[in-house]
Amino acid sequence: MDTAHRSKLYEQVAERIGDAIATGTLRPGERLPSVRELSTRERVSISTVLQAYVHLESMGLVETRPQSGHYVRRRERPLPAEPQVSSRPPTTASPVSVSALVARVYRSASDPRMVPLGAGIPAAELLPTRRLNRELALLAREAGELAVAYDMPPGCPELRRQLARRALDWGCTLGADDFITTCGASEALHLSLLAVARTGDTIAIESPAYYGTLRAIEALGLRALEIPCHPRHGMEIEALEAVLAKRRVAAVLIVPSFSNPVGSCMPEVNRQRLVTLLAQHDVPLIEDDLYGDLHFGAERPRPCKAFDTDGRVLLCGSFSKTLAPGYRVGWVAPGRYRERVELLKFAQTVATPTLPQLAIARFLQGGGYDRHLRTLRRRVAAQVERMREAIAEHFPQGTCATRPTGNALLWVELPPTVDALILHERALEAGISIAPGPIFSAQARRYSHHIRLNCGHPWSPRIEAAMATLGSLARSLA
Amino acid sequence: MDTAHRSKLYEQVAERIGDAIATGTLRPGERLPSVRELSTRERVSISTVLQAYVHLESMGLVETRPQSGHYVRRRERPLPAEPQVSSRPPTTASPVSVSALVARVYRSASDPRMVPLGAGIPAAELLPTRRLNRELALLAREAGELAVAYDMPPGCPELRRQLARRALDWGCTLGADDFITTCGASEALHLSLLAVARTGDTIAIESPAYYGTLRAIEALGLRALEIPCHPRHGMEIEALEAVLAKRRVAAVLIVPSFSNPVGSCMPEVNRQRLVTLLAQHDVPLIEDDLYGDLHFGAERPRPCKAFDTDGRVLLCGSFSKTLAPGYRVGWVAPGRYRERVELLKFAQTVATPTLPQLAIARFLQGGGYDRHLRTLRRRVAAQVERMREAIAEHFPQGTCATRPTGNALLWVELPPTVDALILHERALEAGISIAPGPIFSAQARRYSHHIRLNCGHPWSPRIEAAMATLGSLARSLA
Structure with a gap:
């Protein structure tokens, strides 16, 4: 097989540790093997182990404590509550007319200057x-x-x-x-x-x-x-x-x-x-x-x-x-x-x-494809977790967010006083694209205090700052 | 500019002669310059001129007479009459249901073993x-x-x-x-x-x-x-x-x-x-x-x-x-x-x-693109002419064929006794795909003695033989 088709060595090491974390073999806060230990156990170089740890850190699974080593990342922040109640849409069928609103949202979403929390598109670097x-x-x-x-x-x-x-x-x-x-x-x-x-x-x-x-x-x-x-x-x-x-x-x-x-x-x-x-x-x-x-x-x-x-x-x-x-x-x-x-x-x-x-x-x-999917899934899962933490940290009290078991999307229910379309406009002015709730219903008045957030991009200071801004905009509207 | 984007030298020479034939400066039967003359006049090698003449011959514009030289090709065979009368479709609108018939025709048309006179697809070698x-x-x-x-x-x-x-x-x-x-x-x-x-x-x-x-x-x-x-x-x-x-x-x-x-x-x-x-x-x-x-x-x-x-x-x-x-x-x-x-x-x-x-x-x-189009148009025009000649030679008396001024299609009107769907079946059995007239109308009973022929492929002994076979099948049905 073409060598380019194999995952890189550090990815393989990271994958094994990631699996151990996912299955609970390694628990939050637990210390991970030292670089030297892991290098011996995995029969790889020191630099490969270091790369693996950097990779796991970027995925939000591992944290480094100076002078101490690597640990399974402990959740420092609470997570938002999950919405519990089923949706209650109207019981009659209706013609649909969301296209114009969607087009406006979408145009802003494909603007590369925006922080891309709007469209549900995976980051090219994950592909x-x-x-x-x-x-x-x-x-x-x-x-x-x-x-x-x-x-x-x-x-x-x-x-x-x-x-x-x-x-x-x-x-x-x-x-x-x-x-x-x-x-x-x-x-x-x-x-x-x-x-x-x-x-x-x-x-x-x-x-x-x-x-x-x-x-x-x-x-x-x-x-x-x-x-x-x-x-x-x-x-x-x-x-x-x-x-x-x-x-x-x-x-x-x-x-x-x-x-x-x-x-x-x-x-x-x-x-x-x-x-x-x-x-x-x-x-x-x-x-x-x-x-x-x-x-x-x-x-x-x-x-x-x-x-x-x-x-x-x-x-x-x-x-x-x-x-x-x-x-x-x-x-x-x-x-x-x-x-x-x-x-x-x-x-x-x-x-x-x-x-x-x-x-x-x-x-x-x-x-x-299967090897790629394993990495992609773990990275996306980590991104979703990070986004949920950021919601709990920055968004107004009473905000709920889904806890998906797949896909890179979060559905966020804000306090009823927050108008998602106004939040969408304010966010655009701040250089952040989001998907406002009303585009997800045939009746454009529904889901008026909901937004969808795309978690398809690796966690970064830019996204962290955008989530803080978004939260403060939402608080100002609540 | 990338040299691969320029036409080859022999193509340029052939183009100039082709233009002279198209505009009537050189007339059917007229003798063309000798290879040596043209080589001097165009300041190209003997082999380039020979390539140009082979190219013009393959396009059906020039013929070689042994021991004599190259001539503008004289039409040896009559061309079929053009249909003169406008179509007279029914004056009422109707729902359409040709898909099943079209699908059957198309499946045979994309079978590479068939002589491809059915689908209107240009030969890849012309692209x-x-x-x-x-x-x-x-x-x-x-x-x-x-x-x-x-x-x-x-x-x-x-x-x-x-x-x-x-x-x-x-x-x-x-x-x-x-x-x-x-x-x-x-x-x-x-x-x-x-x-x-x-x-x-x-x-x-x-x-x-x-x-x-x-x-x-x-x-x-x-x-x-x-x-x-x-x-x-x-x-x-x-x-x-x-x-x-x-x-x-x-x-x-x-x-x-x-x-x-x-x-x-x-x-x-x-x-x-x-x-x-x-x-x-x-x-x-x-x-x-x-x-x-x-x-x-x-x-x-x-x-x-x-x-x-x-x-x-x-x-x-x-x-x-x-x-x-x-x-x-x-x-x-x-x-x-x-x-x-x-x-x-x-x-x-x-x-x-x-x-x-x-x-x-x-x-x-x-x-x-423009250079490519010039060559493509000349080649397609030559192919259409060859096909029209073959129709005049092989098809039953009374057959008419269009004389298009563009595109690579011929619409052939056979004597009214020839059932195009039966001809289509017989042709398929003989390894030739054609497009039967009834697929070109919302009412599948119209154009029952018409066929469409694709001229998108360079003239070849295989196509020549197919046209002879098709003509003899049509005669047997007339």
Whole structure:
């Protein structure tokens, strides 16, 4: 195997210590082996051990005490309370019109001068950018005419084979031919909506919901029906059941694993109940599994698709949050809607870009992806913890924040007097982008004192200062 | 400038002779300068002149007579008659359902074992594949984190600047900010349709029409109203006028320059009349200018957009037919619908792939595109001529074929007894893909004795044999 595909030595050492901390073998405040001890035990150089400790420190797992050594980081600050109560959205479906507000938020979010707490985009430095670009460069030279040719739907066979292989690990028995590649998960969701719904139809979604989903629903002239969601467990199956008993919905669209913005993870038993319920009512499920690979715990949650016996689940995903947003490579396993989705894909963008698919397929094939994910997950988990501490330290009393078990997002509930849109404006003036609550609902008046914070960037003095500023702005509004 | 961006010496020599033939300075049957004469006159080596003549021969412009020299190729065979009568589609709008048939045709068309006369895809050997891939490889190494980052709508500024610069040459005063980049022209058309129409609305289109357009209309649940078209001049303005006087259409969607499948080119005066007519009725025009760069004559036709005074024209294009289909880079200049199209782009695929856009922008910037286009146009024109000759030679009496002035497609009208779908099946059995007429109409029973032939591949014994086989199959069905 290409040596560049292996983690660096210090990363391997850091990984073993990180695992010991994660599993509780090493506990907060506990002293870690000295540099010399670890160097002997791990049979690596002193400088490798030092690098490993610096790495663990940057991840927020380890702290250095001068003249004393390295310790498992002790929590010095309290963490914010978790929100406990499920959302209570209105019980009627409504047309969606969040696009203009979202566009304004998004434009500021992609301004590089802003501290990037707005858009849910991972920091490029956390991604295997150099290795991926090298694969792409090699392929561009090797692939010749293939590189410029259309890669007709269902798309790159090498990539679909890799997806099928990974799906087995998620508990899904899917073959390469069950997948269609797309221009990101957004296109996968868009195609899935087009495949199962027509203008005016109602789609049941989470509340709060990802604004991209709301915009896709808006773009296609559909109606959104927001279902109550628990901050940890996601969509409430009983609430959905009550809705389905009363009215027809064209589809349910959810993010069961580490939802956006809340970060909830639907328990497996609920996933099973959901799929059974939808089978009873003959309703398709569009499952956005964009964040499934970003679990902090030991196991990747099994998608609802794993419990699907009659092909009613359209499972959507991409590599935008873990590898390369700008490559625009996503996928959908559309079950019984396969033929229709393939035709729609053809009509919408004809083909997915050839070379980016091939580069990602090679990266997966080389085995680099799983190693990368292990590091990425640990770093993101550490970033989320740091952000939660900063909220507890700086934000007004009564602020709650979610405690996600995956993904790089925090959903923050401020005291009801804090207007999130005003806070958003003030934060922009201070050079900080955040995502205000109202963009996460079809009704732009909801979640008026909530914000979503992106934790996709490594903790830094710049982010620390931004969190202090944000907290003081929020306090001044409370 | 990079030397690889310059045409080769022999290509420059061949270009000058090709121009002299095109303008009639050199006439069919006329003797060309001897190799030695030309070598002296052009101050190039004997071998360069020989290469130039081989090149001109492969383009079908020059023939070698043993012991005698090189001559402007004399037409030995008659050419087929042109169809003269405009199409007469039904006068009612109807839902579209061609997707299944199109999918079947397309699957066979992308089978590399087939002689590729079906899909309208240019041969990769006619494209500057190596140079583009090299740009991409360099960028993948240089661009670093930028390469994997989202390139948010409106998309790559460098590419949009190049588009604005080129638009000036087409008579359109458009700034970089008037463009939005897309995943190919297909996405541009899809977004444009979504921006101006809602489910159930009627779109006025050409007849026959590109099946991709029909599928987009089908995918969005719209209705198609086919307007009569002249084989040379495209959509009949009077016919459209009569329709608009009677009923509301949400938009007109046309390919004024070298339409697909007919290859018609709307005269400039008609383009002006069309834009004025649509302004009177307040109807937007979606202009598919995918083939504008592939004109055989000296001038690129000015798009309808050049006559647009109130921003009602959504001009769509891409580099898929002239540079790299698999890069998936297209664009739209949506006029007054800009904001809506940008929001829809965001909702549909979020962003266009970063690196392919940058690679194409650099290629345009380096000046290589115009030189490439000159060669490409001449080669395609020669291929189209060869195919027309082959039709006259092999196809049943009474067969008509269009005489396009741009693009690499021929629309062939066979005797009415020839069933194009049966011919399509027989051709597939013989290893030849063609596009049968019925896929070019919302009503799959129309154009039942028509076929479209792709001339995007250099003339070769394989294609010659395929045309002979196709002709004999058609004769057996006549």
